[in-house]
Amino acid sequence: MNDFTYYSPTKFVFGREVADRIGPEMAAAGFGKVMVVYGGGSAERSGLLARVRSSLEQAGIAFVEKGGVRPNPEVNWVRDAIALARAEGVEGLLAVGGGSVIDASKATAFGIPYEGDVWDFFAKKQPIESCLPIAVVLTIPAAGSEASGSCVISNDAENLKLGVAGDVFRPKLAIMDPTLTFTLPAYQTAAGVTDMIAHVCERYFSGVGAVPVTDNIAAAIICALLEAGPRALEQTDDYDARATIMWSGMLAHNDLAGCGRSLNPTARAGGWESHGLEHELSAHYPEIAHGAGLAVIMPAWMRYVWRSDPERFLLFASDVFGIEPAFEECESTEEAIEDAVTAAIDELQAFFQSLGMPKTLGDFGLTPDDVDALIDTLRLSKGEAFGAFQKLTMDDARAIYLSAF
């Protein structure tokens, strides 16, 4: 087990109709005037924003509002929000939404106390040292941003989508009401489940050997999602399935599933190769849902790299899918291992497809000719090589993209 720090200080209030408790919970946590951040019109149409406003008013929490966060939130929205928050004397953020809304809120929350341009943090010109407190009412379980030290923002002008990491902007409070997700479109539910499984896998395949308790927990989370995902699609108001997905999505990304798996004790475990490859996709094609991109990229990445550590993939095959190598039935040990690993990757990809996720980059309308442009911006964000499980050069990245057609 490698050395690590683990810090997940968010208070979680989880259950039926807890959205109505946002006001008193924020008051108890000491929040002052907040900016309520949301995305498109769904939070308004569903009545959720009205409930949030009412709860805040009853608890005596002053607020201003800023909506319009798009999927793959853009830095110019964040700049506008920072200006508004400063003008209004905002002391904290309340994100009402999913990963995009939360990430936009996080960037606003650490952008406000910083004198320079907020993109400096994403361009790694500046470490993030200060941040206003953040609360969340989660509506889309997927990104795990309600507890993570992650924030990803797009910059359209530069064709970039970059992330930052840090404990200072982990939310203080997360209100998690699975009933809010009954009305999520199937595609979004499926993309969310895919993203969660990817968050666990990025840490699981981190280039570090077995860490039994963490590996067991990783399998525990993935297995719960394999079971709950299809149930939530079959019956959209299955509370237990929705609750399992919502809670698993948090656990998948608050770093619990990475403890002892990091090469650097103060950094997140894993090389995040699939996320790196996928982020270029959704930076270039904002209509591609992050989870849908991962459903294509992650299996392609796995098929490309598994030979770097077959033992790791065999453990995954066994603990997640109950697949063992059939040494007796194969001509060689190598063949048995390859069969088992391939079967596990096939199962994972088939699961994503069973949820309605795409299988190839062609399903998004891309052609192999589009890959060069992805590599150009990948090089800008990652340099000539990246990854922890297996170092990927730009040629490797190109080969993975091409293998996904």
Add this chain to the structure above:
Amino acid sequence: MNDFTYYSPTKFVFGREVADRIGPEMAAAGFGKVMVVYGGGSAERSGLLARVRSSLEQAGIAFVEKGGVRPNPEVNWVRDAIALARAEGVEGLLAVGGGSVIDASKATAFGIPYEGDVWDFFAKKQPIESCLPIAVVLTIPAAGSEASGSCVISNDAENLKLGVAGDVFRPKLAIMDPTLTFTLPAYQTAAGVTDMIAHVCERYFSGVGAVPVTDNIAAAIICALLEAGPRALEQTDDYDARATIMWSGMLAHNDLAGCGRSLNPTARAGGWESHGLEHELSAHYPEIAHGAGLAVIMPAWMRYVWRSDPERFLLFASDVFGIEPAFEECESTEEAIEDAVTAAIDELQAFFQSLGMPKTLGDFGLTPDDVDALIDTLRLSKGEAFGAFQKLTMDDARAIYLSAF
């Protein structure tokens, strides 16, 4: 999944030799003058206290010291510590030790700002609303007190051992250095592992149906302990085994393994029947290690109550021990279920014994005549009935104690 709140705000610094980082980590966390609390002489003899002092001095953290915390810490020690801390203007606590030292530190930390007697909290005359910040250098993994909202204190004058629960006294910082546990006596290691498994089981058998992700995590933790426990006993400086035990002990009791399993959303999951029965043992016989008591009591409790919810025990049998009911080979469904459940309880008890834990109350030198005195004080602390998986009357409690001979 039942409604719940989950809040585990402790920052964990985990790894080789991290004990030397206590000073800078406390400074970074904003600690002022602290009282360093420890137990017997082992922290001094091992050189750990010297390392802690040196690290605090280098980081500019002022401190006073108070040692002498005994196993099953006593309220009079806490009263003395509170008086000393007030006289010295202490602003925080640093516990250097295991569960007893941490619990004594917690009681001191929430006793200091309270004007009345600290036992009022344990007698439930007063809710705990305020607490000085607490840091921990963990030396004995067992109680999980380094992150839990638990604190158990004995009162010799009243022959009582009572616990309180609350988020306000969860430690802010826990330094977890598995190398400190290389020299733990085998018995203490074994009692610790037993206590951890019991912490998971108390939540698992909480009277609530399946909560897949939480149940998976519970099995993940127990299975890691089943594997690491014997390894740590076989080779005392097996770092990975020690690290697995230390981290699992925290996870077993920071409430992660209870999420969605509570009947009351703001209370800990489970009825804590085995702990309730065991606490009487170690209150009457302070020489009985808590974990050793649990190794005897928990299987006896399981055998007495499993028929209240056989399905729950079958899931446990399957997920933890891979035991399935052999419906084809048995004369009746009932027999197959009973065989499987009994086999799982047998396996658990055999595991405790394999670690060197006792099997019966007779192993502690007790006789059935001693049970009445246990029931008398159990009634004082629990009333006429207690428990969540199955309500236990005092007659049930007596039957469980007697079955453990």
